[in-house]
Amino acid sequence: MVLIINIFKNLFGKKKQQEEAAPVIERKIELFTGDTINVQKDEAVAKQWKGVIHSATDEHFTVDIPELMEEFPFPFREGQNIIISVSREGKVARFSSKLVKIAWKRKPPIILLEHPEQLEWQDVVERKHIRINTDLPAKVRRNQDEEWLAVRVNDFSIAGLSFLSPSPFMKDEELIVQIMSMDFRSELTGFVTRAQKLEERSSGDTANYSIGIKFNEMSEIDKHSATNFAHKLQRMSGEAGR
Secondary structure, eight states: OHHHHHHHHHHHHHHHHHHHHSOOOOOOOOOOTTOEEEEEEETTEEEEEEEEEEEEOSSEEEEEOGGGGGOSSOSOOTTOEEEEEEEETTEEEEEEEEEEEEETTSSSOEEEEEOOSOOOOEEOOOOSSOOEEEEEEEEEEETTOOOOEEEEEEEEOSSEEEEEESSOOOTTOEEEEEEOBTTBOOEEEEEEEEEEEOOOOOTTOOOOEEEEEEEOOOOHHHHHHHHHHHHHHHHHHHHHTO
8 A cells, every 4th residue: 555655656756847847938028018909799789999908917908997986887897898999000810808807996997807828819801891880670581592591780881791590601602681771772792801709698599690791793773772771870980970
């Protein structure tokens, strides 16, 4: 028995020494104090808040968002994953980060988030068409299917749109979209350019996926109809923000 215990002690001791000798991998700090950011609750909520990075280490960073002073109730909670976009020198990085703590004593509150392991920087591409945040009922189906699926369109432009769906779609799938609006009766086709699973939501919320599509080439009639519809949405959005 003593021999067996000694064997386990020796094995445990060697393992502990190996763990202590293992090199610590340090993450590269890619976020810096003063970086301008946009904070978004998740893909299903189009609204964004502008802020700046207050401090940063290789494990965490803090964000100061003055616009949150006007928000009630507070839109974020500890333990939630939120979406961060940071811009620097013509590049943009977008990532999801866990909200670790909210410093309520600060006005506005400063939020502490986990530093990402790595940022993927992309060139900023200026959009040719204005994208309008909206919330419209619609239905979609695959080109080869007959059954329609009810979804919610959360942004629209004459080049494409994104919608929230209870079911997934694959990238590059061709879809037919029909927006349920008296102001826009055309059926448009397009290919899926983005398909993202959303964070777990409340039990009554069936919007589990965010899908982006780019429209195929339109007829002149459909293009005219889409342009007028986009302009109307833009006017409605501007009036609602006043």
